[in-house]
Amino acid sequence: MADLELLRRIDAYLDAAPRTACRTEAVGPFTLFVNDGPGWRYYARATPGAVAFTGEDVARLRARQVELGLPEAIEWVRDLAPDLGAAAEAGGMRVVGHPLLHLPAPAAFAPVPPPADAAIRVVGAGDDLARIGAVAEIAFANPGTGIGTASTKDLDAMAREADPAVLAFVRDRIASAVTIQVAAFVDGDPVATGAHQPVGEATEIVGVACLPALRRRGLAAAVTSLLVRDALSRGVATVCMSADDADVERLYRRLGFATVGAVGAAEPRRP
Numbered sequence: 001m002a003d004l005e006l007l008r009r010i011d012a013y014l015d016a017a018p019r020t021a022c023r024t025e026a027v028g029p030f031t032l033f034v035n036d037g038p039g040w041r042y043y044a045r046a047t048p049g050a051v052a053f054t055g056e057d058v059a060r061l062r063a064r065q066v067e068l069g070l071p072e073a074i075e076w077v078r079d080l081a082p083d084l085g086a087a088a089e090a091g092g093m094r095v096v097g098h099p100l101l102h103l104p105a106p107a108a109f110a111p112v113p114p115p116a117d118a119a120i121r122v123v124g125a126g127d128d129l130a131r132i133g134a135v136a137e138i139a140f141a142n143p144g145t146g147i148g149t150a151s152t153k154d155l156d157a158m159a160r161e162a163d164p165a166v167l168a169f170v171r172d173r174i175a176s177a178v179t180i181q182v183a184a185f186v187d188g189d190p191v192a193t194g195a196h197q198p199v200g201e202a203t204e205i206v207g208v209a210c211l212p213a214l215r216r217r218g219l220a221a222a223v224t225s226l227l228v229r230d231a232l233s234r235g236v237a238t239v240c241m242s243a244d245d246a247d248v249e250r251l252y253r254r255l256g257f258a259t260v261g262a263v264g265a266a267e268p269r270r271p
Helices: 004-020 055-068 084-090 129-141 152-159 164-175 219-233 246-254
Strands: 023-027 030-034 044-046 074-077 093-102 118-122 180-186 189-196 202-210 238-242 258-268
Touching: 004 030, 004 044, 004 074, 004 093, 004 202, 004 238, 004 258, 023 055, 030 055, 055 084, 074 084, 084 093, 084 258, 093 246, 118 219, 129 152, 129 164, 129 180, 129 189, 129 202, 152 189, 164 180, 180 219, 189 219, 202 219, 219 238, 219 246, 246 258
Parallel strands: 044 074, 202 238
Antiparallel strands: 023 030, 030 044, 074 258, 093 238, 093 258, 118 180, 180 189, 189 202
16 A cells, blocks of 8 residues: 555655745646746646546646746656546556655665776766766667666767756756766766756655766665665755666665655657
């Protein structure tokens, strides 16, 4: 049986975290997060406590997202909004689920050390955020955990595409410790990265990525380990994350995380 109290704590955090960068709009049973300046563009979420959703609600939300130039995307904790998936499909969206994990207690944490040739540390505002960000851009363009060909030789070309305004946005968040980013470096080049964004006593590990050519060496696990250590050092009691697939879920479970539910995600159906 799902631990609904824990899931509500996680849901409250997932509602709070985007507010550090956004204003909000209520659109029926949804909360829309709107960043009017440079920076990340957010999805909408089921408003905490909302339980009734229709395809018409979803259509109205999507229309507002299009009007504001935002991604047509919705996320929610499935056990807290079990009817939303069907409503999203009725509203013309494709629905997928991702495992939702939680660290049960600090004692459950089983950190993974970095490979001998890697240095892993917290990123500072003075670091080359364009090249570090390029790691994630390349990794997410090559999803999965399989070894690929994209490597450090591809960083500079991707870094040149970075928006200076977005880099300034991220730099400000790092400088003020709103975003805590960690990166792994091999021979001085960033090769893996991830972040967390604590709000009160909760945080989510997000954006963990590794260059495809350097996968399956424990770099992503080591980055996640330092992120968890940092979160615990800040007094965070609720550490959560979602996994793209079962392979990633197994990686996080080896660090001591337990699967506690699922996150629903909806986006427009592909033609």
